[in-house]
Amino acid sequence: MKLLHEKINNQGQVRDGDILKVDSFLNHQLDVAFLNEVGKEFKQRFNNEKITKIVTIEASGIAIACIAAQYFDVPVVFAKKTDSRNLDADTYSSNVHSYTKDLDYAVKISKRYLNDDDHVLIIDDFLANGQAALGLVDLAKQAGASVSGVGIVIEKGFQPGGQLLRDHGIHLESLAVIKSLKNNEIEFATN
Amino acid sequence: MKLLHEKINNQGQVRDGDILKVDSFLNHQLDVAFLNEVGKEFKQRFNNEKITKIVTIEASGIAIACIAAQYFDVPVVFAKKTDSRNLDADTYSSNVHSYTKDLDYAVKISKRYLNDDDHVLIIDDFLANGQAALGLVDLAKQAGASVSGVGIVIEKGFQPGGQLLRDHGIHLESLAVIKSLKNNEIEFATN
Numbered sequence: 001m002k003l004l005h006e007k008i009n010n011q012g013q014v015r016d017g018d019i020l021k022v023d024s025f026l027n028h029q030l031d032v033a034f035l036n037e038v039g040k041e042f043k044q045r046f047n048n049e050k051i052t053k054i055v056t057i058e059a060s061g062i063a064i065a066c067i068a069a070q071y072f073d074v075p076v077v078f079a080k081k082t083d084s085r086n087l088d089a090d091t092y093s094s095n096v097h098s099y100t101k102d103l104d105y106a107v108k109i110s111k112r113y114l115n116d117d118d119h120v121l122i123i124d125d126f127l128a129n130g131q132a133a134l135g136l137v138d139l140a141k142q143a144g145a146s147v148s149g150v151g152i153v154i155e156k157g158f159q160p161g162g163q164l165l166r167d168h169g170i171h172l173e174s175l176a177v178i179k180s181l182k183n184n185e186i187e188f189a190t191n
Numbered sequence: 192m193k194l195l196h197e198k199i200n201n202q203g204q205v206r207d208g209d210i211l212k213v214d215s216f217l218n219h220q221l222d223v224a225f226l227n228e229v230g231k232e233f234k235q236r237f238n239n240e241k242i243t244k245i246v247t248i249e250a251s252g253i254a255i256a257c258i259a260a261q262y263f264d265v266p267v268v269f270a271k272k273t274d275s276r277n278l279d280a281d282t283y284s285s286n287v288h289s290y291t292k293d294l295d296y297a298v299k300i301s302k303r304y305l306n307d308d309d310h311v312l313i314i315d316d317f318l319a320n321g322q323a324a325l326g327l328v329d330l331a332k333q334a335g336a337s338v339s340g341v342g343i344v345i346e347k348g349f350q351p352g353g354q355l356l357r358d359h360g361i362h363l364e365s366l367a368v369i370k371s372l373k374n375n376e377i378e379f380a381t382n
Contacts, residue, residue: 028278029304030253030267032260058250059269062221063257069223076221078250087219113220 001041001175004153005188007034008176014184017100018156026125026153030063038175039068042123042151045173046072049148050119053077055136057107057124064153065123072121077114079107079136088112092142096135099128107135109143116144127152127174130161137170149173156181157189192232192366195344196379198225199367205375208291209347217316217344221254229366230259233314233342236364237263240339241310244268246327248298248315255344256314263312268305270298270327279303283333287326290319298326300334307335318343318365321352328361340364347372348380 013021025031051072056065057079065076080087088110097104114120120140127133133150140147147170155162155174158181165172179189204212216222242263247256248270256267271278279301288295305311311331318324324341331338338361346353346365349372356363368380 023278023301024303028268028271028301030257030260030269032257032267033264035257036261059253059271062250062253063267063269066221066223066226066254066257069221070227073224076223076254077219078221078254080219080250087214110214110219112215 001038003034003037004176007031008154008186012186014181014186018158018181020154020156020178020181020186022154026064027060032063032067035064035067036070038064038153039071041175042068042121042173043071046121046149046151046171049121049171051121051148052117052119053114053145054121054123055079055109055114055140056122057081057132057136060125061123064125068123068151077109079109079139081105081107092139094135094138094142096131098131107132107139109139111143114140114143114145118143118145119148120145121148122150123152124150125153127155127161127165127172128159130159130164133161133165134168137165137168151175154178192229194225194228195367198222199345199377203377205372205377209349209372211345211347211369211372211377213345217255218251223254223258226255226258229255229344230262232366233259233312233364234262237312237340237342237362240312240362242312242339243308243310244305244336245312245314246270246300246305246331247313248272248323248327251316252314255316259314259342268300270300270330272296272298283330285326285329285333287322289322298323298330300330302334305331305334305336309334309336310339311336312339313341314343315341316344318346318352318356318363319350321350321355324352324356325359328356328359342366345369
């Protein structure tokens with residue numbers, strides 16, 4: 001996605017540890033006009049899939065999922081990482097390992113909001129090791145829902161998440177794939 | 192806001208401890224078409240205010256803020272509750288006391304994304320004791336920004352947050368004000 005590549009080139013900052021900071025438009029400050037272009041692109045790429053619900057994970061994913069949902073005309077459900085008084089006791093739950101933080105955490109969705117009629121599009125900002133996305137796939141499968149696809153804004157192509165999802169037979173669409181962040185330079189895998 | 196009252200009456204669930212669960216459309220599953228009506232209502236109510244940025248707090252606030260931002264044509268910045276590798280070291284920070292969880296936590300915004308030119312509309316899902324909203328007001332003031340208003344979807348009118356904000360001279364708009372949740376019945380303060 002050309003506009004996304006431009007945003008990353010102009011505003012992205014590479015930090016030690018293969019970190020790409022894009023908090024001026026995607027992770028902290030949110031460029032909502034740009035997110036609409038992202039939403040349109042997801043709609044185009046998943047136009048042939050049946051989708052009844054968009055599933056994402058708090059926090060940054062919520063912005064992308066909600067704006068995109070306007071083009072699919074479906075509700076969003078966001079998985080929670082922490083227990084809250086507002087979460088039903090009766091949830092689907094999956095353990096996710098975070099390599100960056102070196103800890104496990106649970107992602108949960110109330111059983112009310114996913115069921116076996118659902119065709120789920122999973123949306124998230126980043127794909128690196130793929131553990132969060134696989135956790136959301138697991139939640140959908142626990143509900144008996146089918147996974148219509150995974151839509152990612154930025155995939156770190158030098159980490160295994162993309163291949164893992166494809167190995168599961170999942171329709172993955174990443175709007176930008178980063179080949180390398182070596183020497184603080186951003187190299188895209190595709191144009 | 193009539194539509195909101197209807198949604199609360201039809202889908203809200205009252206739980207012990209004055210908890211109003213609205214996770215079918217606002218806190219967990221997100222009814223994006225409805226959020227667009229909320230966004231339009233905020234635009235109408237703050238139409239006379241100069242607004243350059245919408246500020247909210249993760250996680251539920253992000254959905255409302257992003258959809259509303261489309262009607263104001265401004266970016267969103269969401270305050271973070273936890274440190275992450277993606278957050279700049281140089282932040283505005285304010286301590287917030289959570290009465291419901293009985294703990295203090297810091298809310299932070301990178302100094303890059305709030306400055307003294309900004310006119311900030313603060314948006315959040317709930318207003319109860321007002322501590323989170325006052326934390327966001329504090330972040331804006333640290334940046335030298337002016338606070339154009341606070342827009343809340345559901346105010347618990349029987350808790351002190353609304354009065355606290357008005358005492359600070361802040362233009363507060365709550366789309367629904369709950370007068371009481373006693374005996375598991377939802378009573379609105381206004382129609």
